[in-house]
Amino acid sequence: MSAPDRSAGGLPGEPVVRVEGVTVSYGDVLALDRADLVLAAGVVCGLVGMNGSGKSTLLKTIVGTIRPDSGTVRIGDEDPARARRSGRVAYVPQSEAVDWAFPLSVRDVVMTGRYGRLGPTRRPRAADRAVVEAALDRVGLRELADRQIGRLSGGQRKRTFVARGIAQEASVMLLDEPFAGVDKVSEATITGLLRELAGDGRTILVATHDLHALPDLADEAVLLMRRVLAHGRPADVLTPERLAEAFGLDPMARREGAGEAR
Numbered sequence: 001m002s003a004p005d006r007s008a009g010g011l012p013g014e015p016v017v018r019v020e021g022v023t024v025s026y027g028d029v030l031a032l033d034r035a036d037l038v039l040a041a042g043v044v045c046g047l048v049g050m051n052g053s054g055k056s057t058l059l060k061t062i063v064g065t066i067r068p069d070s071g072t073v074r075i076g077d078e079d080p081a082r083a084r085r086s087g088r089v090a091y092v093p094q095s096e097a098v099d100w101a102f103p104l105s106v107r108d109v110v111m112t113g114r115y116g117r118l119g120p121t122r123r124p125r126a127a128d129r130a131v132v133e134a135a136l137d138r139v140g141l142r143e144l145a146d147r148q149i150g151r152l153s154g155g156q157r158k159r160t161f162v163a164r165g166i167a168q169e170a171s172v173m174l175l176d177e178p179f180a181g182v183d184k185v186s187e188a189t190i191t192g193l194l195r196e197l198a199g200d201g202r203t204i205l206v207a208t209h210d211l212h213a214l215p216d217l218a219d220e221a222v223l224l225m226r227r228v229l230a231h232g233r234p235a236d237v238l239t240p241e242r243l244a245e246a247f248g249l250d251p252m253a254r255r256e257g258a259g260e261a262r
């Protein structure tokens with residue numbers, strides 16, 4: 001395991017992501033309704049909520065690809081679009097959002113993490129190539145670096161985008177369903193990797209349906225239903241009553257499942 005690299009993120013506990021009163025709608029659909037969230041440096045936070053609760057919308061708002069109708073988002077002292085351009089915030093999309101047939105190798109995708117730093121010629125320097133190779137090593141994909149991205153397993157695809165975030169030297173990483181379509185071994189690998197990245201001082205926010213993954217993965221959990229219903233330690237947030245509120249289930253029927261979730 002590599003030594004903590006504090007240059008990647010902030011000091012432990014320092015607020016890095018601030019979402020205040022954020023409302024987002026798509027036409028008549030209210031996706032986020034005055035959502036508030038503060039995330040500190042060095043934390044892995046699981047973002048949980050039923051389908052359509054606004055998880056992807058919240059991630060896209062933090063990475064600055066969606067502008068809120070009202071409210072504010074700050075990444076450190078920057079607005080999200082600027083933080084994205086400067087490489088401070090990285091986004092690992094849902095697999096469905098990626099064109100896997102595109103003729104790019106794993107190394108090409110990881111190199112896109114350097115684009116914000118390459119200048120107008122977009123020509124990588126030796127230092128950029130070294131950062132990309134180190135990122136490939138860190139996620140264990142060096143040997144597959146020349147492979148076209150469509151010829152990867154689900155877990156390898158996710159690790160490719162995590163490597164892009166590492167190459168970007170992002171201090172905030174947002175991941176949308178990183179465990180969907182991923183086997184248990186890859187899930188454990190990705191979980192270990194995210195914990196290491198948080199150990200470097202990065203802030204990691206993971207939208208997931210997989211409540212069972214949270215105890216190993218996350219220091220904190222956020223329960224979302226258009227707004228943040230609860231945020232804290234997973235054991236405190238994922239209670240039967242709160243899960244019933246967020247998922248619309250009978251708390252008595254949930255008791256067993258909720259116990260597993262913690």
Ligand SMILES: Nc1ncnc2c1ncn2[C@@H]1O[C@H](COP(=O)(O)OP(=O)(O)OP(=O)(O)O)[C@@H](O)[C@H]1O
Binds near residue numbers: 029052053054056057
């Ligand atoms: N581009 C869009 N146009 C219109 N409505 C949208 C769009 N994107 C999302 N929505 C709606 O906004 C709401 C929140 O969607 P979002 O994708 O953020 O939820 P989610 O929690 O990520 O869902 P899932 O778990 O299914 O991925 C949903 O009602 C969804 O149908």
